[in-house]
Amino acid sequence: xxxxxxxxxxxxxxxxxxxxxxxxxxxxxRRDFASGELRDKLASLGYDKVLATEAVAELARCSGSQxxxxxxxxxxxxxxxxxxxxxAA
Numbered sequence: 001x002x003x004x005x006x007x008x009x010x011x012x013x014x015x016x017x018x019x020x021x022x023x024x025x026x027x028x029x030r031r032d033f034a035s036g037e038l039r040d041k042l043a044s045l046g047y048d049k050v051l052a053t054e055a056v057a058e059l060a061r062c063s064g065s066q067x068x069x070x071x072x073x074x075x076x077x078x079x080x081x082x083x084x085x086x087x088a089a
Contacts, residue, residue, distance in 0.1 A: 030068040034059065034075055037067070 038059050045051035056079055063072035079085075 027068075027071070030071045031075075034067045034071045038075065 038055060041055040041058065042052055045055060056076065059067065059072060060076060063069045
């Protein structure tokens with residue numbers, strides 16, 4: 001029977017699947033943070049089309065400082081592909 005580790009694995013000790021899994025979880029967390037902020041901003045603005053555009057612009061402005069730039073770029077691509085989906089309840 002293997003004993004459980006008492007300390008987290010160092011990056012060089014982690015196996016490739018563990019590193020991939022950790023990176024995927026981090027990416028999902030960053031995606032959820034950015035999309036959740038956009039959703040919350042839209043809800044507080046009452047889903048007005050003009051204000052929705054401002055919310056998207058604010059997301060773009062915060063790219064790199066508050067939000068992961070790659071996640072923001074992907075989220076903005078989704079918004080550009082279906083802008084009316086922003087206002088769907």
